[in-house]
Amino acid sequence: LKCDSVSAYGGVVAINGTLDEALANKINEIYVEVIIAANVDEKALTVFEGKKRIKIFTQESPSLIRSFDKYDFKHIDGGFVYQNSDEVGEDELKNAKLMSQREASKEELKDLEIAMKIAAFTKSNNVVYVKN
Missing domain, CATH: 3.40.140.20 (AICAR transformylase, duplication domain)
Structure with a gap:
């Protein structure tokens, strides 16, 4: 924790x-x-x-029902930001690039998918820990 x-x-x-x-x-x-x-x-x-x-x-x-807004609007100092909402596409995990020597196991890839989806729903900086 x-x-x-x-x-x-x-x-x-x-x-x-x-x-x-x-x-x-x-x-x-x-x-x-x-x-x-x-x-x-x-x-x-x-x-x-x-x-x-x-x-x-x-x-x-x-x-906890997710909003399905296609766009995200935020006020910032002196203006605003209008951008696509963050989401994890079906192909995003499949197209992930290996950046180390060891490939992830199937269980680790499941954990990664869950972590990516949780992070996409978060409205600010975040760290997501997922195991099993």
């Missing part, structure tokens, strides 16, 4: 399983603003009762 320990902003933790009480206690040791989990135990929710700013979403949360 250790990532950027000097960031002024809290992290986002995504879990493809259940957020239980034991995992909630570990997450509670670091500064996290958002948790996304497939499922959340009631006991896990009690761990975060004292945290005012934390947001916890499950796969049933309607707020």
